[in-house]
Amino acid sequence: MKRFFQKVAxxxxxxxxxxxxxxxxxxxxxxxxPPYQVMVNGELSGKSVQILQCVFDRxxxxxxxxxxxxxxxEHDVEEGYANGYFSLISNKxxxxxxxxxxxxxxxxxxxxxxxxxxxxxxxxxxxxxxxAVRGSNEGYWLEDQFSNVELQQTNTVEQLVKLTAExxxxxxxxxxxLLDEAxxxxxxxxxxxxxxxxxxxxxxxxxxxxxxxxHPGFLQSFNRYLADCQPEHLELSSQERQYLITLLxxxxxxxxxxxxxxxxxxxRKLHPLTKEDIxxxxxxxxxxxxxxxxxxxxxxxxxxxxxxxxxxxxxMPPGITEIIxxxxxxxxxxxxxxxxxxxxxxxxKYQQTVAAQNVRPYLSSISYDQSTRTFQTQLSYAIRDDAxxxxxxxxxxxxxxxxxxxxxxxxxxxxxxxIE
Numbered sequence: 001m002k003r004f005f006q007k008v009a010x011x012x013x014x015x016x017x018x019x020x021x022x023x024x025x026x027x028x029x030x031x032x033x034p035p036y037q038v039m040v041n042g043e044l045s046g047k048s049v050q051i052l053q054c055v056f057d058r059x060x061x062x063x064x065x066x067x068x069x070x071x072x073x074e075h076d077v078e079e080g081y082a083n084g085y086f087s088l089i090s091n092k093x094x095x096x097x098x099x100x101x102x103x104x105x106x107x108x109x110x111x112x113x114x115x116x117x118x119x120x121x122x123x124x125x126x127x128x129x130x131x132a133v134r135g136s137n138e139g140y141w142l143e144d145q146f147s148n149v150e151l152q153q154t155n156t157v158e159q160l161v162k163l164t165a166e167x168x169x170x171x172x173x174x175x176x177x178l179l180d181e182a183x184x185x186x187x188x189x190x191x192x193x194x195x196x197x198x199x200x201x202x203x204x205x206x207x208x209x210x211x212x213x214x215h216p217g218f219l220q221s222f223n224r225y226l227a228d229c230q231p232e233h234l235e236l237s238s239q240e241r242q243y244l245i246t247l248l249x250x251x252x253x254x255x256x257x258x259x260x261x262x263x264x265x266x267x268r269k270l271h272p273l274t275k276e277d278i279x280x281x282x283x284x285x286x287x288x289x290x291x292x293x294x295x296x297x298x299x300x301x302x303x304x305x306x307x308x309x310x311x312x313x314x315x316m317p318p319g320i321t322e323i324i325x326x327x328x329x330x331x332x333x334x335x336x337x338x339x340x341x342x343x344x345x346x347x348x349k350y351q352q353t354v355a356a357q358n359v360r361p362y363l364s365s366i367s368y369d370q371s372t373r374t375f376q377t378q379l380s381y382a383i384r385d386d387a388x389x390x391x392x393x394x395x396x397x398x399x400x401x402x403x404x405x406x407x408x409x410x411x412x413x414x415x416x417x418x419i420e
Contacts, residue, residue, distance in 0.1 A: 026056075026063040028205075029073035029085040031135060035177060036087045036105060036203065039067070048087040048104045048203070054229035059221060070135040083211040087203040089137045091144045094206045102223040103202035103368065106234055106375040106401075109138060111198050112164060112182060113171030116191035120171055122198060125149055131160045131172035137201060138173040158185050165190035173198060197240075200366075200401035202375060224290075227368060234366040236377060240404065241363050247317070248379055248396065249361070255312050255394055256383050261325055264302045264334065265383060265392045268327040278331050278343050285332075285342035300342065305334035312336075316396075319403030321374065324395045325383075328354060333392060340369075349395045353382040357390055366400050374399045 030037050036048035044067055056063055068076070076082040078097050087104050088094065111120050111130075120128055126148040132139035134153040142149050152169050154160050160172040165187050174182060179195065186193050205222075212219055236244070255261065273281075281300055309323045313336045325334040330345025344350045352362040362380045369376035380395040 026061055026084075027082040028063050028065045029068055029076050029082045030065060030087070031070045031073055032067060033087065033136065037067070051104055051226070051229050052086070052205070055222060055225045058225045058228070070140075077206060077208050080208065080210070082208070084205050084207040086205040087137075088206055089141055089201050089203055091140055093144070098206040098208050099212055099219065100206050101204040101219065102226050103204050103375060104226070104230075105203045106366065106368075107137070107201045107203060108176040108234060109173055109198040109201055110176065110179060111171050111196040112160075112174055112179070113194050113196070114164065114167070114191035115194045117167075117170065119194065119196060122196060128170040129168075131163055131169045133157060133160065133174075133178075137203065138175070141201070142173065157181050161185045162187075175201075197404070200375065200404060202401060230368040234375075236363065236366065244363060244377070244379060244398070244403075245361050248320075251316055252361075252379065252381060252394065252396060255309070255323065255325075256381060258308060258312075260308050261305055261334065261383075261394075262385070264305045265325070265327060266385060268333055269385075269389075269391050272327070272329060273331055275329075278329065278345075281331070282341060282343040286340070289338060289340055301332055302334050306336065309334050309336040317403070319399045320396055321369075321376065321399050322397040324349075324397075325392060326350060326354075326395070327392045328390055330354070344395075349378055349380040350393060353380050353393045354390050358382060359384070369397060374401070376400060 030044070030048075032039060034046065036046045037044065038046040044065060049065075052063070066076075066082070073082070073085040074094065077085050077094075084098070088100070090100050094100070111122065113120055125142070126146045129150040129152065130142060131152040131154060132142060134155055139151065139153050142151050152163060152172075154163070157174065157178050160169075160174070161182050163169045164171055183193060207219060207222075285300075305325065309325065313320065313323055322339070323336045324332065324339060324344070326344045326349075327333050330343055330347075330350040332339060332342050332344065341347075345355070348362065348364055352358060359382060364378045364380075366375050366377050368374075376397045377400050378395050378397050380393055382390050383392045383394060385391050
């Protein structure tokens with residue numbers, strides 16, 4: 001113990017929780033990047049700012065946020081003048097001195113080019129002349145991932161549109177939110193625009209590593225409250241939906257037809273839980289999840305069936321994060337990992353399948369999943385017995401960025417999003 005205090009005295013490092021009563025303030029940097037960070041009548045606003053305000057209100061913290069150019073924000077955090085900066089994608093440079101939070105938002109990136117040229121080969125962007133808005137995450141991602149790319153950065157989307165339409169660059173990368181603006185600016189007499197789906201990109205807050213070291217538990221609390229404040233939802237296109245269902249249908253039906261799961265579901269149907277039991281278990285389950293504990297009654301789920309789900313999960317394509325089997329009332333029967341809730345009956349995965357007696361697959365919109373800390377969509381099926389009685393359902397969670405990014409998406413699907 002004596003040696004420990006001597007070390008603290010020498011290094012000056014004091015490990016304390018960060019809170020409003022701390023003598024120091026939380027110094028953050030950001031850059032203007034609509035719609036996440038915008039200036040309105042001299043005040044900083046935007047989607048990311050609103051989410052962060054919600055998070056910090058719950059943490060009883062009043063951050064000091066300065067708006068500076070992107071390079072300056074990065075420099076200030078690296079040199080220790082600030083504790084963090086936002087909203088950024090994961091990148092190699094920032095990873096050297098900071099840690100990225102759970103996501104604030106999800107972007108859907110497209111490659112914009114002309115129909116006059118051949119489609120851009122998304123698996124090898126280094127072979128092209130590409131553009132991005134200066135200071136954008138798209139530009140930093142291209143620099144980070146493709147060292148040989150010929151990158152043209154401009155101040156506006158309008159400039160990128162002009163360069164692409166005139167053939168001076170092969171195309172540019174833009175988030176879906178900017179495409180309406182790009183389409184409105186596209187010259188009428190130039191070759192028509194082509195859109196190719198590129199990737200989903202998660203944006204978060206980078207916190208300086210030494211700050212997190214001095215304040216253990218800060219990032220865990222931040223991420224937990226972020227899940228509560230996260231309103232982000234994105235709809236899958238019809239092409240994406242069809243692609244996912246076609247790919248996963250044969251895999252998921254192997255799970256549905258597993259004899260062990262069938263036996264467990266039939267057993268639960270013969271001995272159903274009462275509504276009071278489900279409510280009590282759900283309350284204790286949520287408390288255990290909130291505290292990060294796994295100390296729950298092991299009899300609440302079928303142990304052997306849960307092991308089987310983990311085996312099935314290991315055989316599935318990358319990007320599938322979890323499998324849940326629930327009974328005819330929506331209560332968990334088997335899980336591949338800890339879920340946020342025990343009772344699924346109030347969620348679309350149950351309401352759109354078993355409750356609706358719907359035999360067709362249900363694919364949810366994209367939202368932030370607290371269990372896996374990723375943006376997810378969920379594919380769910382009802383399960384029926386030999387007499388075609390509904391006895392439960394199965395859900396797989398998909399990390400949409402990992403599952404649909406780049407080469408994992410057939411080029412035909414990307415080209416189906418061409419604007420006519």
